[in-house]
Amino acid sequence: MxxxxxxxxxxxxxxxxxxxxxxxxxxxPPYHLTEVSRGGHARTNNPDMPHGRHRIGDKGFMGKVWDGGDVAFRVETWAExxxxxxx
Structure with a gap:
């Protein structure tokens, strides 16, 4: 092999x-979290959690900018x- x-x-x-x-x-493939809006995530009144329970969408997965790619959503990728x- x-x-x-x-x-x-x-x-x-x-x-x-x-x-x-x-x-x-x-x-x-990238999680594509750089374009996710935080507006739809559960909010809380806790001042220690200003972004709600889930803080994503501002910098991608673990703060990596490469996470904004669209390769997983392109038909060309899966056709190949x-x-x-x-x-």
Whole structure:
């Protein structure tokens, strides 16, 4: 068995692969939390919790700006994944 780890933009990397040439894709796309509004989250009157019970949406997951990507929501991403995966 051969394992190959590819590092780069997932869509660009998959474009370089042949049809039905991959047996597995392991993915962890961004949570896309930088665009989530805090307005819909549960609020509290507790002054120690000014953002409500859930503080997300201001800086993404763990404060990382890369978390704002849209790769998980692009049809192109999943079309390429389907193309390269073996049946």
């Amino acid at each position: 051969t394992v190959q780890l590819l590092h780069g933009d997932c869509v660009e990397m998959m474009r370089g692969l042949g049809d039905a040439s991959v047996h597995s894709i392991v993915t962890d 994944a389907l193309r390269v995966l073996t049946p």
